[in-house]
Amino acid sequence: MPITAKICGLSTPETLDAAIKGGASHVGFVFFPPSPRHLSRERAAQLAARVPDHVARVGVFVDPDNAQIESAIDAGRLDALQLHKTSPVRVAEIKARTGLELWAAVAVKTRTDLDAARTYTAAADRILYDAKTPESAALPGGMGVRFDWALLDGFRHPMPWALSGGLDPDNVAEAIRRTRATLVDVSSGVESAPGIKDETKIAAFLKAVATL
Numbered sequence: 001m002p003i004t005a006k007i008c009g010l011s012t013p014e015t016l017d018a019a020i021k022g023g024a025s026h027v028g029f030v031f032f033p034p035s036p037r038h039l040s041r042e043r044a045a046q047l048a049a050r051v052p053d054h055v056a057r058v059g060v061f062v063d064p065d066n067a068q069i070e071s072a073i074d075a076g077r078l079d080a081l082q083l084h085k086t087s088p089v090r091v092a093e094i095k096a097r098t099g100l101e102l103w104a105a106v107a108v109k110t111r112t113d114l115d116a117a118r119t120y121t122a123a124a125d126r127i128l129y130d131a132k133t134p135e136s137a138a139l140p141g142g143m144g145v146r147f148d149w150a151l152l153d154g155f156r157h158p159m160p161w162a163l164s165g166g167l168d169p170d171n172v173a174e175a176i177r178r179t180r181a182t183l184v185d186v187s188s189g190v191e192s193a194p195g196i197k198d199e200t201k202i203a204a205f206l207k208a209v210a211t212l
């Protein structure tokens with residue numbers, strides 16, 4: 001099975017183009033004001049217009065309300081929604097309301113954290129296993145934190161899934177070999193500073209994925 005990749009938190013035409021040129025299957029647009037990657041609706045619309053049909057636009061949210069979601073879907077021409085810190089009931093509501101592909105982020109630090117994945121079976125289309133960020137952290141994702149991939153050993157995934165958290169061009173091949181992920185997601189591992197994507201790192205990450 002080919003390995004695919006989502007480059008998350010893109011905010012400029014140049015870095016978006018680098019992700020598309022490098023073969024990303026998904027591009028992520030963050031809609032969360034505290035994030036250095038947050039996009040205004042205007043910026044999202046400009047970027048969305050550059051994305052070809054074969055690349056999926058994923059909107060990233062933290063327990064959003066309906067108005068936030070609807071304006072972002074329109075502006076970003078979103079194909080999928082990635083929801084952090086959002087309950088299974090709320091994910092199901094959003095799915096019913098939008099009809100879009102829904103990804104539920106599950107924050108992982110211990111094996112017990114994986115149990116949350118099963119609570120989304122009736123609501124989400126995909127689980128994104130992401131590293132749990134510290135309680136004091138400003139963001140629930142995009143912090144370059146990695147979890148112990150061995151936690152996924154022998155775990156029966158309840159639905160399609162993706163691996164995230166602390167991936168970068170140097171460790172993504174090992175992560176894929178270790179976990180057998182078929183979709184990987186990266187943000188800060190392809191940045192030169194928080195929120196500043198680096199075209200060279202994006203290309204290196206996608207090359208590392210493509211060579212597997």
Ligand SMILES: O=C(O)c1ccccc1NCC(=O)[C@H](O)[C@H](O)COP(=O)(O)O
Pocket residue numbers: 008009028030032035036037038060061062082084130139140141142143144145146164165166167185186187188189
């Ligand atoms: O990236 C953000 O700023 C962000 C803000 C709020 C919720 C989620 C966020 N990012 C989620 C992602 O999809 C990241 O790609 C994922 O957490 C991995 O990030 P990183 O460890 O930096 O590669």
